[in-house]
Amino acid sequence: MTKIIRWVCEKCNKKWIHPVDKCISCDDEVKKEIGTKLKVVGFTKVYVPSPLHPITPYNVLILEDEHGNKMPKKTMNDYDIGDVYEDKSDSSENVVSAVKLKYDYYEAVKESLELIGDIEVNDANKILIKPNLGIPGYAYTGVCTNPKVISGLIQYLLDKGAKKENITIAEQSFFVPLEKVAKKSGIADIIKKFGVNYIDISKTEFEEKKERDVTFEVSKIVNDFDIIFNVPVIKTDMVLGMDGAFENLIRFLSKKNFDEFAADPRKAVGALALLPNVVSKFITIGDGSIGMQGNGPAQHGECGFFNLIFAARNPVAHDKVVQEVLCLRKLPYVELAGKLGVGEYDISKIHIVGNELEALRRDIKHPVGSKLIKQ
Amino acid sequence: MDKYVKGVGMTKFGVEDRSIPDMAYEALTQALKDSDIGVDKLDAVVISTVDTKINDERQRHSSSFLSSLIRRKIPIIRVPAVCGGGGAAFWTGLRLKYNNVLVLAVDKILSGPTTSITKEIMNAADNIWEQEEGLVFPAQNALVAQQHMLKYGTTHDDLLSIAFKNHLHGSMNPKARFYGKKVSMEDIKKAPIVATPFNLYDCSISVNGAAAVIVSNDKTDVKVAGSGLATDYLAPFEREDMTTWRGVVGAGKLAFEQASVEPKDIDVAELHDAFTIVELIAYEDLGFCKKGEGKELIRNGYTNLDGKMPVNTSGGLKARGHPISPTGVAQVVEIVDQLRGRCGERQVDGAKLGLTQNVGGAGGTNTVHILRKT
Numbered sequence: 166m167t168k169i170i171r172w173v174c175e176k177c178n179k180k181w182i183h184p185v186d187k188c189i190s191c192d193d194e195v196k197k198e199i200g201t202k203l204k205v206v207g208f209t210k211v212y213v214p215s216p217l218h219p220i221t222p223y224n225v226l227i228l229e230d231e232h233g234n235k236m237p238k239k240t241m242n243d244y245d246i247g248d249v250y251e252d253k254s255d256s257s258e259n260v261v262s263a264v265k266l267k268y269d270y271y272e273a274v275k276e277s278l279e280l281i282g283d284i285e286v287n288d289a290n291k292i293l294i295k296p297n298l299g300i301p302g303y304a305y306t307g308v309c310t311n312p313k314v315i316s317g318l319i320q321y322l323l324d325k326g327a328k329k330e331n332i333t334i335a336e337q338s339f340f341v342p343l344e345k346v347a348k349k350s351g352i353a354d355i356i357k358k359f360g361v362n363y364i365d366i367s368k369t370e371f372e373e374k375k376e377r378d379v380t381f382e383v384s385k386i387v388n389d390f391d392i393i394f395n396v397p398v399i400k401t402d403m404v405l406g407m408d409g410a411f412e413n414l415i416r417f418l419s420k421k422n423f424d425e426f427a428a429d430p431r432k433a434v435g436a437l438a439l440l441p442n443v444v445s446k447f448i449t450i451g452d453g454s455i456g457m458q459g460n461g462p463a464q465h466g467e468c469g470f471f472n473l474i475f476a477a478r479n480p481v482a483h484d485k486v487v488q489e490v491l492c493l494r495k496l497p498y499v500e501l502a503g504k505l506g507v508g509e510y511d512i513s514k515i516h517i518v519g520n521e522l523e524a525l526r527r528d529i530k531h532p533v534g535s536k537l538i539k540q
Numbered sequence: 541m542d543k544y545v546k547g548v549g550m551t552k553f554g555v556e557d558r559s560i561p562d563m564a565y566e567a568l569t570q571a572l573k574d575s576d577i578g579v580d581k582l583d584a585v586v587i588s589t590v591d592t593k594i595n596d597e598r599q600r601h602s603s604s605f606l607s608s609l610i611r612r613k614i615p616i617i618r619v620p621a622v623c624g625g626g627g628a629a630f631w632t633g634l635r636l637k638y639n640n641v642l643v644l645a646v647d648k649i650l651s652g653p654t655t656s657i658t659k660e661i662m663n664a665a666d667n668i669w670e671q672e673e674g675l676v677f678p679a680q681n682a683l684v685a686q687q688h689m690l691k692y693g694t695t696h697d698d699l700l701s702i703a704f705k706n707h708l709h710g711s712m713n714p715k716a717r718f719y720g721k722k723v724s725m726e727d728i729k730k731a732p733i734v735a736t737p738f739n740l741y742d743c744s745i746s747v748n749g750a751a752a753v754i755v756s757n758d759k760t761d762v763k764v765a766g767s768g769l770a771t772d773y774l775a776p777f778e779r780e781d782m783t784t785w786r787g788v789v790g791a792g793k794l795a796f797e798q799a800s801v802e803p804k805d806i807d808v809a810e811l812h813d814a815f816t817i818v819e820l821i822a823y824e825d826l827g828f829c830k831k832g833e834g835k836e837l838i839r840n841g842y843t844n845l846d847g848k849m850p851v852n853t854s855g856g857l858k859a860r861g862h863p864i865s866p867t868g869v870a871q872v873v874e875i876v877d878q879l880r881g882r883c884g885e886r887q888v889d890g891a892k893l894g895l896t897q898n899v900g901g902a903g904g905t906n907t908v909h910i911l912r913k914t
Contacts (some may be wrong), residue, residue, distance in 0.1 A: 182669055182778055207782075209682040211674060211735045215658040218674045225679050225735075227777055235777040237683075239674035246690075267668055472672055524674075 166252045166279060167238065167519070169200040169230040170269055180234070183268045199272070200230020203250040210243075220523050226250065241523045255516050256282020259509040261477040261486040262519045266454050270317035270474075277450060277476035278321070280518045284392065284448065286325040291333070293390040294318060297398045297413050297452075298336040298346040300463050307455035307468050309350035310398045314452045314474065318394060319359050329360050335386055337366035337416050339423055371419045376439040377505075382419035383443050393447035395480070399473075399487055400457035401466060401532040404430075405437075406496045408462050409487050410449040410480035414440045437498035441480045441507050449483045451475030458491075459530040469529060481508025482515045492528045543634045543767075544760040545911065547574030548873040550751035552715045553861035555650055558748060560589070560597050561609055564646040567750035567866075568610065571642065575754045582754075583638035585616040588625035588645040588865040592660050595651035606644070622664040623814060624900025626868025627907030630753060631769045639757045645866040646750035657746055661864075664901045666775045678743050680902050681815035682735040684776060688783045688817060689737070692832035696737045699816035700728050701838045703741040703858055706813055709845055710855020712886040715870075717747050717861035742816045747861030751869035753876070759914070762876050765801070765893075766910035768794025776902045785903030788825040792897070795908040796827070799893075803827040806849055806910070807891040808878045810871035812899040813856040822897050823851075826908065845886060853878060853886045868898030868907060879913040 172181040172195045174188035185195050207227035214221045218239070226238045228250050244250065262280035266273045278284055286292070296315055302308025319332060334356055338346050343365045347353040356363050364386060371382040387393065397413035405412055415423060415437070426433040441447075456469035473490070477483035484499045489512055503510020512522070549570025551563050572579060587602045599605055603616040615638075621628040626645040633643040649657060662671050665680060675683075688694050707723045710716040723741075731740040755764065770790030776782045796802065803826060811826075813819035823834040828842075828849065837843050843851035854860045854874040857867055875894035877883050892913045899906050 180778075182666070182775065207683045207686050209679050209686065209735045209737075210733075211676060211679045212733050213654070213658060213676060213678060213735065215655050215662065215676055217659065217662075217671060218676070219655075223674055225674050225683065227683055237670055237673040237675045237777060239672075265672055472668065 166201055166276060167203060167250065168272065168276065169203065169228065169234045169236045170267055170272060171198045171232070171234050173198045198232055198234070200232045200234050202231040203228040205244045205246055205248045205250055206235070207246065208244055217527055219528055220526055223524055239524050241521045252280060252519055254280050254282050255518055257516070258479050259482050259514060260516045260518060261475060261482050263486065263490065263517055263525055264474045264519045266472045266474055270313040270454065271320050273474040274314060274317040274450065275321050276519065277474045281476050281478060286322055286327045286392070288326050288328050290327060290391040291331050291389065292322060292327055293386065293393045294332065294334045294396060295393065295413060296334065296336055296352060296396045297408065298343060298350055298352060299338050299416060301341055301346045301349045303349060304351045305455065307398060307400065307457040308463060309346065309352065310396050310452045311454045312351035312355045314396065314450070314454055315352060316355050318396065318450060319355070319361060333362035333364055333390070335364040335366050339416070339420050343367070366416060367420065374443040376442050379436050379439050381436070381440070381443045382422040384417050387417055387444045390445070393445055395447045395449045396452060397449070398456060399451050399453040399469070399471065401459060401461040401493070401529070403460050403532045403534050406532065407484065407488055407493050409451060409484040411437050411440060411484055411498060414444055417444055434498045434501060438501035438505055438507065441502070449477050449480055451483055451487055453487070460532050467530060479508035481510055485510055485512055486515060486517055486522070489522055490525045492526055493531060541757060543755050543764045544758060545762040545764065545872070545876050546577065546640065546754040546756045546758065546760050547571045548753050548876045549574055550715055550866070550870050550873045551749045553717050553747040553749035553863055553870070555747060560599070560646050560648050563748065563750035564606070564644060565609060567646065567752040568642060568644050571752035571754050577640065579610050579612060581640050582610070582612060582614060582642050583640050584614055584636055585642045585644060586619055586629045586633040587616060588619050588621070588629035589647055590620055590622060590625065590864050592649060592651065594656045594660050595648045597648065620865065621900040621905040623862065623864055623867060624898050624905035624907060625865035626751065626870065627896065627898025627909070628769065628868070628900065628905055630868060630872055630909060631767055631907050633755050634764055634767050641755050642752060643755060643869060644750065644752045645869040647864040647866055648748045649746050649864050650748050670775055678738055678815065679735040680776065681817055682738045684782050684902070685737060685817035688821065691783055692835070694820065694835045698835040698838055699742055699820065700725070702813065702816040702819050703728055705838070705844055706852045706856040706858040709853050709886055710859025712884065713855050713860055716855040716859055717745055718855060718859040738815065744814045744857035744862040745859070747863045749861065749863040749866050751866040751873050753869055753872050761914055762879050763912045763914050764909060765912040766795035766799030768792060768798070768908045770794065770906050772903050772906070774901065774904055783821065784831065785821060785825050785906065787903050787906035788822060788897065788899065791906040791908040792826040795910050799910040799912070801893060801910065805893055806895045807893050808853060808875065808888045809849060809851045809895040809897070810854060810856070810874050811851050811897045813852055813858050814862060814899065818899065819851065819856070826897060845888070850888050853883060853888060868896070871896035871898060872909065872911070875911050879911060
């Protein structure tokens with residue numbers, strides 16, 4: 166739910182709009198103050214477009230919470246002074262939450278999950294987290310899933326009652342040793358900090374699974390967990406158009422299987438579209454905190470600085486919403502997945518919660534040269 | 541140590557596609573000529589300029605660039621403070637012990653479409669809480685205006701009257717973007733909406749330009765009697781009251797105390813009318829009237845050219861134009877010209893005491909200076 170966060174010194178009541186650990190005046194601990202009862206105390210309708218906000222008119226509200234803290238909030242809907250502002254969660258299949266990151270990754274991940282109806286977790290649940298560690302890159306580059314997002318998710322799961330012994334981070338890289346990517350991205354530090362488990366998928370057993378006319382070689386670990394979190398970093402991709410929920414699933418496959426699809430773009434489209442069906446039910450958390458634009462997904466891309474966290478129960482809805490928000494070209498494998506019944510592709514039938522699509526849209530630098538995506 | 545203004549200079553503020561070195565050179569050579577000194581007499585330079593991504597000059601090493609331009613190897617420092625950069629540079633120059641200090645501000649903000657300029661200027665706001673939520677500067681100030689209207693009964697017509705006044709003044713200033721162009725209240729009222737309640741005429745006009753002032757320990761006919769700088773939190777929504785800009789109050793208090801004068805003593809003022817509401821709030825925050833009564837000053841003509849204390853005789857940011865950093869220095873140029881009686885048809889008769897108020901962001905970096913005719 167939309168919330169106003171302040172970091173407050175309990176001793177002298179100084180407040181910050183960004184996280185600090187200790188009060189600069191009295192050296193006391195600083196605590197988070199979160200306001201959730203929001204009312205509108207000011208508004209303006211903006212008619213001038215800018216690159217971050219190309220669609221006009223839009224409204225900017227000033228919201229005030231129960232602590233007297235305020236924040237601006239962009240919305241396409243009209244409000245009046247005194248109106249209550251609240252988001253409503255929706256746990257149905259075709260829902261995607263889009264949350265703006267306000268410095269605090271934990272709160273953003275929590276909000277994104279709450280908006281899609283939250284998740285039930287108990288101390289016996291075995292939980293798999295699948296980040297994107299496909300290519301080595303420091304956290305600031307947006308090449309890999311941001312370790313702060315993974316950290317926020319693990320902390321949230323622990324707060325919900327999960328046991329660290331039951332949480333596993335699993336990934337593989339088809340190009341370099343996984344340890345190298347985990348170390349460079351900062352994910353290795355998160356694994357160490359929380360003491361969670363770590364699996365290199367390339368070292369697991371794979372089994373054949375057939376979906377229509379496509380044969381997949383899928384890691385058996387997808388069968389071993391009660392809850393799977395697919396946590397891609399949102400990136401532009403010169404080949405696939407965009408890396409999101411679908412692309413991140415590829416690394417549940419064997420290297421042989423991957424090479425087979427990579428060699429034939431048309432085959433890849435068909436395989437990608439069906440890939441979610443061979444992985445157990447999962448929730449996607451799209452890491453758009455930094456992300457990438459331009460000629461991603463590796464060193465030729467540029468940081469995106471999207472400041473967004475997405476969450477969805479369905480990967481088709483997830484990737485469709487992200488593609489629309491970032492004004493990227495249609496992704497053929499996601500469109501095909503929609504046609505094959507993997508999920509809802511029609512944007513008008515996807516319920517976006519947390520922020521409105523039109524309020525989020527921004528035109529980023531597109532990837533060029535893809536054989537899959539028409540230019 | 542007493543500080544004086546030796547000479548001033550500025551380019552015409554406008555839409556001309558001129559390079560930064562070209563504009564800087566014109567402004568500083570004018571100031572040298574006005575000071576009747578050669579470049580060899582300069583002891584130090586304070587330069588203010590913003591780093592824009594949109595112009596293609598690709599030069600942010602301001603000190604060295606200026607050294608090349610003036611062919612001197614003296615101390616040169618850069619003081620950027622977005623729209624308040626010029627005032628902050630002037631404030632800094634006054635605190636240097638050198639005899640002759642050139643304070644120069646130059647910006648080429650018009651280097652792309654309006655959307656790009658809007659984004660560029662937006663960088664003065666908080667990135668996460670404001671920019672991501674669509675709070676472009678007109679919107680940010682429109683919200684301030686709305687709060688002032690709700691709290692004090694100020695009307696949009698009051699704000700548009702400020703625009704009308706400043707356009708009238710600017711039409712008489714050869715250095716202004718709108719020189720020779722008068723606009724009617726009808727024109728102003730029918731302008732397109734930018735961010736409710738603001739229309740186009742509530743917003744200042746972006747221009748390119750440069751302005752320069754030479755401050756000195758040598759006594760001249762213009763003394764800097766008071767100089768104050770105060771800051772405030774980046775985001776207005778963080779403050780207790782969006783309609784009072786504490787940084788302006790603080791900077792004004794310092795300047796008035798230093799000059800040993802009161803607001804009623806000021807003959808002419810250049811206030812930071814980035815948006816009409818900003819000028820109106822400045823009336824109140826600087827003590828020219830009580831809080832909430834700013835509208836009365838515009839209604840009764842107190843700040844008109846023929847009023848008790850004319851405000852923005854240059855046309856202000858609204859009609860002279862707002863090239864970002866040069867604004868604060870151009871305000872000093874106007875006040876010096878007023879005190880020296882060389883403002884032509886917009887001259888304020890008998891002006892002896894003038895004030896400048898420059899703001900960076902939405903009340904973030906604030907300077908107030910009081911200049912006295914000696």
